[in-house]
Amino acid sequence: MRDAAGPQGNIIEKLPYGTKLDWSPPSSTDKKVYVIDDGEKIEGYWVKVWRSVPYQELKGNPEGYVFSAYLDYHLKEIPERSLYLYNRFSIQEEQSQTYFESSYHIDKDTYNYSAYIDCYPWYDEHFGYHSASNNSKEMYISQPADTLKSFIKLELVDYNKVIKQKKKTDFDLDYSFQPELLPINKNESEHNFLKRYYLPLKNGDSLEIKAHTGEYPHCVEYIGELKKQNKYLVVADFEGLEYAWINQLTGERINGAFPKVSPNNRYGVSHEIVYYEDGAQIGISWLDANLKATKSLYINFQSWIVSSSLDDSFWISDNEIILMVHPIDNTIQEVEMDEPMEPQWHYLKLTIL
Template structure:
């Protein structure tokens, strides 16, 4: 539902129909098939717009309101995708995991997935209004939408930025099957050039290309992609060649090296896995599965605890993100 001021659900297909409830911006509905919608027109900011009255069933959109109502809405205000993110939905999530406690936290009144199952749909929660979600994250992370132009002058230079000046030379993996599939490998110099380490594409059942991402001087380490499904980021020690899992998805380190933040859109679920932890102790932090947005670019820091992150509404995930203007979230780390 794309009417910013809300859309009235009525018992009959007309402006005189009894009001059932007012749906908030971003509410999701299922259109109930009918032989023919009732054509009509309404005034919108002084202009008359044409459309049809269609019968719909509401999905769960507010923890304080009923759900599963049936009624009629004017379809001029329905669309398959949202252009903006409802401010109330930025903190909606399904799960939260504590690295320190090594457990998934049970937070009542946050996950509405069970309610959606009851209504006959298995999609993840997206844009419903749930103040409990924001409160649950009050001591971890808080977001708000901002105009990037108001903050671009505050963006800080980051010494932890990837240096991509070195480009390793790739050559085919010798295995005949892997070579036929186009898998390659490359060497990275270690120990001041006295030795090297071989990095090769994953040629297993779920084979994927191992992209070289760059070098971070402050950590004296190379970085490359790992297993594609989990969007692994592998750290390769420049002295020893030792490899370790560093992050998942797009990652960024705060300018003074306090925090590590990463985010990626899960392949098989419409969820964003967002992680925030301390760089020197990644066991202290959280992973949160957000439902209303997904990242579409690199983070930029404006302070040691604040960053700008370009995102799009979750329902636009199957589109080419380059064709959409990103929405910027200001993230404030609270841990």
């Protein structure tokens, strides 16, 4: 950002990718000019801009000029400095019952700004307040984001490179069997979208899986078969995805299942979005030999959305999983007279430390 329109202006500040700006658009009398960037001729206008900040501390910030060719209405990529921005996260050790949780309370002016918030990594400049609680001081580092970074690492990656590293697991899904969907009896519910189906068991019996027909009716979807585990995977979708395994030998239903289990069976991961909260919902569990969680981490990220489809994520090592994600502003931010945008999907490597 320069103090005058044109390359002769003095540089006031270097704005990181993802900085949200307000601007004075070029008028009909303004003429296009060009700059040479890395040997390429780029046309545009020198326009006046200032930070578009929803928090009080930076209101009245200085104005400057930037070249319009470098501005866009939407984020095409997730700014690296905003990868760890979160609404809240919590971690709990099951055996010792120690926990740490952290959340931000953002007022109505800042709600939904997400990846736009100038890439500040710890919300230091936000107009809002932060709360944290824990019963183990060893879990708390100087900043909450530092605490989070002691458990996971996030990196944007090239899909064409990481897909070559895809690993098989004992929990890979097989879709060859698909149950016949049957209607719920009319005396149980008047909703046509509710279904039931039967899963064959290896003892010759079958198990009926029915939709919930109570006050908040919802289906229990069949996902697939885990042939190496002699299990089916099903999921109830009500204010979040609740996975369960069905034992093919006994018909036992095991709630709290992990939809993605690492190649060495030491980590379980879930990823989803829910309609009442913005941002990716990521769950990570550290597992014992019986697939019981010994430690659990839950994060509601603020700057990016994750695909809920299990086919869009895959392991590339025992502790590295690839997620398909896009900047959150592609879905919640629309400019007047602007056409709705298709999400700009990218791939994110999540490393469990």
